[in-house]
Amino acid sequence: MSAEISKELKDLISKEDTIKVIASISPQGEVHSAVKQSVTVDENGQLIYLEFFEKSQTNINMVNSIWFDKNISVTIISADNRSFVIKGKTIRSRVFGKEFEKYYRLYEEREKDNDLVAVYYIEPLEIYEQTFAVQKAQHKEKYPLYVHLDKYAEETE
Amino acid sequence: MARDLEWRKKELSLDEVAAKFPSFPKLLILKIDVQRRGVIYTEAAQSKIDPNIHQVQSDGQQGFRIEQRYFPEGLILKDGSYLIVSYDYDFENQKRDPYVVDVIDDRIWITDEGRKLAEVSYFVKPDYYNKLASNGEPLTKYISSRPQRIDVVLNQYCHFWDRNGGGCKYCPLTPNYLKQKLKEERYNVKYIVEAVKEALKQEGRFSGFMFTGGSILSGDNVLDDELDAYIELIKAIGDLFEDGKRYPSQLISSAFDERQLERLVNETKLMHYTTDIEVLDREKFAWICEGKNHYIGYDEWKRRLVASIDYFGKGNVSSGMVLGVELASPNGFVSEEEAFKVITEEAETIVENGISLAANVWRPAPGSVFQNQYNPSLEYFVSVYNKFDELHHKYNVGRYTDDYRRCGMHPGLDLLRV
Incomplete structure (x- = not known):
């Protein structure tokens, strides 16, 4: 089931000072995460990830995610330290073709040396905010008894 | 059937x-x-x-x-x-x-x-499609696209077919050439270069060349004319790239001897050399690839393949094979178990030299001698591909020219993506 990326989050993802981190699983089952600023959202609400290195661990893991149906996640961190997690399913990859060439030219214009390897299309499955203050409030409300007694006493005074 | x-x-x-x-x-x-x-x-x-x-x-x-x-x-x-x-x-x-x-x-x-x-x-076709060479012929006559690789088939006819029974029995190319009554055996390099120039205008599409063609046996020594033809082609396309630098290119040719390999490496900017041994068993090779066996022989073909490492370097030499044809009847292996054992053991004697194996799935092709045969089970193909992948990892043999981007005919090599 797809999840919809809100306009607020789309805007955040499009900002240059937003950090985007992809976490993925290797064929050996190891977790790998890497900053990937080439994550965007397309007009269909899918995440687009542009890969520039054939043998990067993320590229290997993205192939693995398609072959063995393993989900990935993208963490979005804003300049003011808000953070969001998008869990996703890699639904396809393109390594040539008109759409590939559109991205190829776009990123070549940004930096001549950029040599696009693959375009990945990721369907968002689940989205949640992980900003510390938000997570703290949500957790307190949902699990009020996971607390030390001194804190509990302070909160109930 | x-x-x-x-x-x-x-x-x-x-x-x-x-x-x-x-x-x-x-x-x-x-x-x-x-x-x-x-x-x-x-x-x-x-x-x-x-x-x-x-x-x-x-x-x-x-x-x-x-x-x-x-x-x-x-x-x-x-x-x-x-x-x-x-x-x-x-x-x-x-x-x-x-x-x-x-x-x-x-x-x-x-x-x-x-x-x-x-x-x-x-596939979406490349931009050069529907364009014409200076002689009015379509550029697609001279090069094709697969789709990130520019393919040039220099000689349309294979002279192993000159002798009765000499053509490789799985191959439909020369029979189809004859069936179509084609006459133009080799294309003029000038028009091939025109097509390549036009193809290279498309940014982000192509990542390498593959040159191949039917075997040419003539010359002072066997294959000398084939070598001359490829040198002319590879040099002409190499002139489009930076001086002195080898360009991403693969030649799939007959098995050249050391003298010929020396000329190939010295006179061109070719990067990768492939000569297809096709069948990983001496006896089956002699039956299935009768012409190759007659002129060069299995042991000599294999020796030249290994020798080419000295000229192109480890990682820049490979061999193709038609996986499954070793089980063709009536002279092939009678059981998949026996075939698996023989060809995977033989494969290791090649891969251990740093040579990768690009195996096609044998599909009895209309027009070929074996057209009505029955190819092996899916389990057999997967077993062999799995073993070949083990060998490629064991001997740290990478694969560039026939990978998932450039060829599309060797699904076993896709395993090297991860």
Whole structure:
């Protein structure tokens, strides 16, 4: 089931000072995460990830995610330290073709040396905010008894 | 050969093979099986083909497909890789059912018995298509695209066929050349270069060249004329690139001796050399590739293959093979178990030198001597590909020229993506 990326989050993802981190699983089952600023959202609400290195661990893991149906996640961190997690399913990859060439030219214009390897299309499955203050409030409300007694006493005074 | 209505009961299914090899991606097993069993298109799937957009049969170089004109050169799968399916399908003489490309809910799928197995799309043709050379001929006569590689088939006819029984028995290329009554054996390099120049204008499309063609046996020594022809071609295209620097290019040729290899490496900017040993057994090679055996022989072919490492370096030499043909009748192996043991042991004696093996799935091709034969089980192909992948990792042999981007005919090599 797809999840919809809100306009607020789309805007955040499009900002240059937003950090985007992809976490993925290797064929050996190891977790790998890497900053990937080439994550965007397309007009269909899918995440687009542009890969520039054939043998990067993320590229290997993205192939693995398609072959063995393993989900990935993208963490979005804003300049003011808000953070969001998008869990996703890699639904396809393109390594040539008109759409590939559109991205190829776009990123070549940004930096001549950029040599696009693959375009990945990721369907968002689940989205949640992980900003510390938000997570703290949500957790307190949902699990009020996971607390030390001194804190509990302070909160109930 | 009539269709065997019971064939599904006699071998492991796609699902069963996938369950037996859980670390082998099921999508790759499907790719192997599509090549093994063949593929046909429903009318709905054909209606999705737009010859103005999609890459259909090239105007020239019609080696594998001469009966079906407007079908896609290949299918793109969700992992970005593709399947080359540009060959004729023999509707009369197939023992197994083919896969069916169909349209379901406006999307294109590979199906089997109505079950959706993988969504696919068709190749979009490169920009040079529909353009003409200075002689008025279509550029697609001179080069083709697969789709990230520029392919040049220099000589359309293979002279191993000059001797009765000399042609490789699985190969339909020269029989199809003769069937079409083609006369232009070799194209003028000038027009090939024009086509390449036009293709290179498209940014982000191509990543390498593959040069090949039918064997030419003439010359002062056997294969000298073939060597001269390739040197002229590879030099002419090399002139389009930076001086002194080798360019991403692969030659698949007959097995040259050391004197010829020295000329090839010194006189061109070729990067990668391939000579296809085809069948990994001396006795089966002698029967299946009679011409290659007559002029050069299995042991000498293999020796030259290994010797070419001294000229091109480890990682820049490979060999192709037609996997499964070792089980052809009447002189092939009689059991898949025996064939697996023999060819994987022989494969190691090649890969241990730093030479990678690019194995095609043998599909008895219409027009070939073996056209009515029955190829091995899916389990056999997956077993061998799995073993070859082990060998490539064991001897740290990478693969560049026939990988998932550049060729599409070697699904086993897709395993090197991860």
